[in-house]
Each structure stands twice: as C-alpha cells, then as structure tokens.
Amino acid sequence: MTLVGSTLDLNDVLNRAINCAKEVMNAEAASVMLIDPSTGGLFFKQASGAACDKIKEVRIPKGHGIAGWVAENGEPAVVEDARKDPRFFRNADDKTGFITKSILAVPLKVRDRIIGVAEVINKQDGNFSESDLPLFSAYASLAAVAIENAKMHHQLLEQELLSRELDISRQIQDALQGPEYASLGLTRFNAVSIPARSVGGDFYDWVELGDGRVLITIGDVSGKGIPAALLMSNTISRFRAEAARLVEPNEILSMLNSVLAKESRRGLFVTLFTMLLEPDGHLHYSNAGHQTPLYLSKNGYVELSKAGGPPLGIVPEFKYEQAYTTLSEGDTVVVYTDGVTEAVNPKGEFYGFERLKEKISALQKEAETISQRIREDVENFESGRERTDDLTVVVVHRTHSAETLVKKYERLSPDDLAENRATLDAYLIGLDVEEKVRSSIVLAVDEALTNVIRHAYKGNGGPAEVKYSATRNQLLIEIRDSGCGDVPQIPIEERTEIKPGGLGLVILKKVMDEVSFNSIENGGCLLKMKKTLEHNRETS
The missing domain is CATH 3.30.565.10 (Histidine kinase-like ATPase, C-terminal domain)
Structure with a gap:
C-alpha cells in the first residue's frame, strides 16, 4: 500500500493504484473513476486490463450503472453476477468488447466527501464476495487520500506557476510604463499607476521627441486582469511606434484607433488622452473618450476642450480632432483614470471629482508631489477597502524659471x-x-x-x-x-x-x-x- 502514497504526480498515483488493486484483489481488470464536477457523472481516469484504452472513452451518467449507484449512495457494492444485476451499465462492455462477470466497487472518500469510485472486475479464482470488502475498502481509503493529495499538489503547482507568470507579467508591464519623474526645460512630470490586480489596464508614457518637445499620454483599457494588460501592452507599444512617426496627438489617435478596431477582441476598448508640449508651453492635445484633464492656472481652473472622439477600438476609421492652448509658468495639468474619482470608502461613498480638485489646489505649490499625494489620499479614503479599478495619475507642470x-x-x-x-x-x-x-x-x-x-x-x-x-x-x-x-x-x-x-x-x-x-x-x-x-x- 505504500506504493499508492509514495508520489505526488496524479497520473503516477492512479497508475500505481489500479495495478496494486488488480494484483491485491487477483482481478482481470481494475479502474479508478472520478466524479466530473460539472455533470456529477463518472469518467474513467485510469484503468488496467485488456480493454483499458477503450474504457477511458466511456462516460457513466450520474446514478447510472453499479459504479454510479456506489458514488450516489456512498456504499460499496459486491456483485457476483453483473449481468443479472439491474444496475449494470452494459454500454461499457458494448463499447470495449470486454465481458464483465463479477464486480467489486467501493466509494473513494476524503473527509466524508466522495471523489470517485474504485472498481475491480472478474476475480480470477471465482467471484467477489463480502469477504473481499474489508481488504478492498482499506485499499480504497488509502488510494483516495493519495489521489486527493496528488490533486492538491497539482493545484498548488498550477497556482505557483500562475503566480510566477503574473509576477513576470507585472514586471514586464512596469517596464513598459513611462518614468515616475521626468523633466525637460521648464516641463516637470510626475506619475503613479497602481493596478487593482497583479496586472492592470492603465498606462502612461513620456516620450521626448527632440528640440525640447515631449509627448505625454495616459490610457485606460476597459476591463481588468490579463486581457486588459495584454491590450495595454499592445497599445503602449504601438503608441511609441506612432509617436516617432506622426507626432500630432490627433493623428496618433486616429492611427491607433484603426489598428485596435480591427484587432480588439471581447469588446475591449481604450480611452486615451495624448498631449504634445512644446518648449514655449504651447500644448496640442486630443482626447479619445478619456476623463477631461484638470488644468490649474494661477487664476484657478481652466476648462479644456473636449476635442477628440470616442474611445479607441469602437468606431473604425474615425478621424480624431485636437485642440490647442498654452501653459504659462506655474500652470499644472493633471490627467487621471476613473480609478481615482470612483474609489469607494467603507461607507460606500465615492472619492469624487470635487475632492480631487480640492486636493490638487492644495498642492499647487508642490506640483512635483501631486501624483503620489493623490495616491496616498485615495488610499486613506478607501481605509483598506479592496480597490476595484486601476488608479493612475499623470501630472505635467510648467515651472517658473527660478522655481525650486x-x-x-x-x-x-x-x-x-x-x-x-x-x-x-x-x-x-x-x-x-x-x-x-x-x-x-x-x-x-x-x-x-x-x-x-x-x-x-x-x-x-x-x-x-x-x-x-x-x-x-x-x-x-x-x-x-x-x-x-x-x-x-x-x-x-x-x-x-x-x-x-x-x-x-x-x-x-x-x-x-x-x-x-x-x-x-x-x-x-x-x-x-x-x-x-x-x-x-x-x-x-
């Protein structure tokens, strides 16, 4: 019996289990059937004997056959003449050509939970009887524990593999994001991005174009998790490729939209805000369905145009518009995803737009800290409540020439x-x-x-x-x-x-x-x- 529990590989456990059962019970054939969680029926996970390959194709509906009765009732069955038993499931013999004479079947139990049925067929020196039950039941008990341990081990390995894959995905995604801090001339940039899960769909970037110009973007892929992360990676890679070629924000959005409309699957789309800032503060910008940025000047908030169009990937061949403004020294533009304003506290209240505006106003003289301070304020507001959406904040500030x-x-x-x-x-x-x-x-x-x-x-x-x-x-x-x-x-x-x-x-x-x-x-x-x-x- 120690052979049954000496490995954690499920297929190896099952193979040893049926060979051990066949030998110990002096049977022509043995099999282990497991319960299919989706149907409640049984399927042959492993078998030995003359028809072992063909029997694996057989499915036993819930409650059918002697094995089905054992699984449903949780009791063993000793059948000396299978063909005279009304419970006998003839389809198995019909499909395999095997002739079943006598059957000994016992439930595989783990902590009073039935996970399947162990069965030996055709005792070679007569028929199975009640006297065979104690030995086979003891065997089945050990086999059930070994099978469950192997399944748990397999699940843990899969979870560990998934965890490693997610960790690698997160590292790749972090590498794709733009810098947390950057500066060029009088332009100061800071950003933060926190996924709701291990990987997320928010992204941002800072791309210097030469001659003192810089292209800045922030995006939010619909949905969360792996699908959103994959679309995020694809979008930011294409953005960088188009930025080197097209430069103007509306042209970049139009090109990205055409590509994503053809390639996007599962109804995913991307909101994106892109701006081009020149050395003199002249700003070109275009908005693909994203939250309108907050533009704070020395005289208060300035409303930006909503020029642009719908989210990327929805309307093929859409031509996006763009607008223009000029950032003066001391002006700040804050772009964010809805994970900020739609953050929820334990009372069910939203962080909200007005709270965000107040926070930015209070930090106007500390523009280089705005993104991190907003993150901290949102986390304090949530008070430990699990975040349901990615959070990203991008801050662009034009300094005074004598500013700290x-x-x-x-x-x-x-x-x-x-x-x-x-x-x-x-x-x-x-x-x-x-x-x-x-x-x-x-x-x-x-x-x-x-x-x-x-x-x-x-x-x-x-x-x-x-x-x-x-x-x-x-x-x-x-x-x-x-x-x-x-x-x-x-x-x-x-x-x-x-x-x-x-x-x-x-x-x-x-x-x-x-x-x-x-x-x-x-x-x-x-x-x-x-x-x-x-x-x-x-x-x-």
Whole structure:
C-alpha cells in the first residue's frame, strides 16, 4: 500500500493504484473513476486490463450503472453476477468488447466527501464476495487520500506557476510604463499607476521627441486582469511606434484607433488622452473618450476642450480632432483614470471629482508631489477597502524659471547620476546660465552625489534628496542623505584644473562660492552649496 502514497504526480498515483488493486484483489481488470464536477457523472481516469484504452472513452451518467449507484449512495457494492444485476451499465462492455462477470466497487472518500469510485472486475479464482470488502475498502481509503493529495499538489503547482507568470507579467508591464519623474526645460512630470490586480489596464508614457518637445499620454483599457494588460501592452507599444512617426496627438489617435478596431477582441476598448508640449508651453492635445484633464492656472481652473472622439477600438476609421492652448509658468495639468474619482470608502461613498480638485489646489505649490499625494489620499479614503479599478495619475507642470526643483531617490546609485545631470542641465538652461558655468555646476553636483554613494552609503546606495532653488542672481543646491558617515571637512588645498573622478570636495570648493556640511537628526548629512549665476542675457 505504500506504493499508492509514495508520489505526488496524479497520473503516477492512479497508475500505481489500479495495478496494486488488480494484483491485491487477483482481478482481470481494475479502474479508478472520478466524479466530473460539472455533470456529477463518472469518467474513467485510469484503468488496467485488456480493454483499458477503450474504457477511458466511456462516460457513466450520474446514478447510472453499479459504479454510479456506489458514488450516489456512498456504499460499496459486491456483485457476483453483473449481468443479472439491474444496475449494470452494459454500454461499457458494448463499447470495449470486454465481458464483465463479477464486480467489486467501493466509494473513494476524503473527509466524508466522495471523489470517485474504485472498481475491480472478474476475480480470477471465482467471484467477489463480502469477504473481499474489508481488504478492498482499506485499499480504497488509502488510494483516495493519495489521489486527493496528488490533486492538491497539482493545484498548488498550477497556482505557483500562475503566480510566477503574473509576477513576470507585472514586471514586464512596469517596464513598459513611462518614468515616475521626468523633466525637460521648464516641463516637470510626475506619475503613479497602481493596478487593482497583479496586472492592470492603465498606462502612461513620456516620450521626448527632440528640440525640447515631449509627448505625454495616459490610457485606460476597459476591463481588468490579463486581457486588459495584454491590450495595454499592445497599445503602449504601438503608441511609441506612432509617436516617432506622426507626432500630432490627433493623428496618433486616429492611427491607433484603426489598428485596435480591427484587432480588439471581447469588446475591449481604450480611452486615451495624448498631449504634445512644446518648449514655449504651447500644448496640442486630443482626447479619445478619456476623463477631461484638470488644468490649474494661477487664476484657478481652466476648462479644456473636449476635442477628440470616442474611445479607441469602437468606431473604425474615425478621424480624431485636437485642440490647442498654452501653459504659462506655474500652470499644472493633471490627467487621471476613473480609478481615482470612483474609489469607494467603507461607507460606500465615492472619492469624487470635487475632492480631487480640492486636493490638487492644495498642492499647487508642490506640483512635483501631486501624483503620489493623490495616491496616498485615495488610499486613506478607501481605509483598506479592496480597490476595484486601476488608479493612475499623470501630472505635467510648467515651472517658473527660478522655481525650486526637488529630486528624491529611494536608493541613490550610480545609475541615477546621468538622469540627474540631464535634469540639472535642463534646469540651468531654464535659468539662462551660460554653457561653461552650467558644465562646471553639473560636474560639481555629480562629484557630490558620487561622494554620497561612496562614503555615506559605502557604495551600496541609499535615500537622498537633491534640491535646486534659484533667485535672480544666485543658485542654492542642497543634498541630503541618511548615511552614517562622518561630516566631511572642506580641504584647504587649491587645484587649478577641474576634472571628474576622485577630486570630490576640491571640485566643490573650486566651482561653488560657498560650501558647507552639517549633520542632521537622522544621522545623515546636509550639503549646502551656493553659486552666483552668470546669465547669457537679463532675466525678468
């Protein structure tokens, strides 16, 4: 009997079970039938004997045959002459050509639940009798447990495989999303996207086109889960391909709609808002059935045109329209999916449009935090209630040329340095700082961040915040870390040549007018640097 429970592969368990039964009971044939949950009938999962291959094609309706009676009543059956028993199911013999004489059938039970029937046929040294029941019932009890364990093991493996596939899908989907933070010239971008399930149908992107122009989009695929995620991946990939070729938002939407209308299945569609922002703040935008963005200027909310058309994938060959406006310095555009406004708290109340507007207004001076702060506010509002829809927020803010810029890193590493160099250079361009001075400032900050990685975090990286702020004639840079290194000492020695790599504090002193280090409460360090600015031209 130990052979029955020595493996967790279901087919192997069943094969050993019937071979063991046939041998132990000295029978011509043996079989294991399992209950079909959808019909309640029995099907032959495994069989041995002369007609084992053909018998697997037979289905026994619920309550039919001797096996059906056993499954329905939960009692064993000993039949010395099967053909004289009115319960006998002749279809099996007719289909296989096998001649059934005597039958011993017992229910397969697991915790008082019947999962099938074990059966041996035609005892080779006579007929089955009541005296055969104890041995075969004991065998069936062990076999039922082994079968159930194997089924559970199989289900767990399938669940683990599905979990791994979902995890890989989520990683792929995350990689397809645009950046959480980006900047170009005076344009600042931040975004957040949280799926309701492991994978979702919301997406966003930031695509730099050159010459200071950037294309920004946000979309919401109808439905949730794997089908929505697949359509999301397809849409964002095609968006990037069309962005490189067509540029204008309405042309991109028209092309995407034509493709999706032909390919979309199961009634899925996509709402999409796309905008093209130029260096001077001129904005082109088109809306394919998405929520109208909130446009907050210094004088309050401005209503945007609903130019565009229906969601993508519904009306073939539809030609989308677009509208235009200009973002002034300090203006903010917030685009979101309905997972924000339709979030529900335990009382059944919706987060709502007005609450969203109030939150954005309160954060207008902290535009770089809006997406994350909205996410936090929605989660607090939900109070642990399960989210039913994906949540995505995209924020586009046009800074003042002397506005503060904050970059936060959860784990500052060498991979972040290139992005910071580009961000700082764009910021200094916005301040109209001449190229030579820009290059030296960027180099100094790069050295400072390298020192944070090497010394504050011993090369392993860690949290850091970089803050740039400017008045008309002065730039202030603050770098905070949470490391445990000693506060550095400013060197006295002078160097005349400025080169990257290893000079660290010497470069800071050479480039900047003022440099200071201070310890802070969390055990980290605050580096402050000031630089008098030289402009290419007068700024207002």
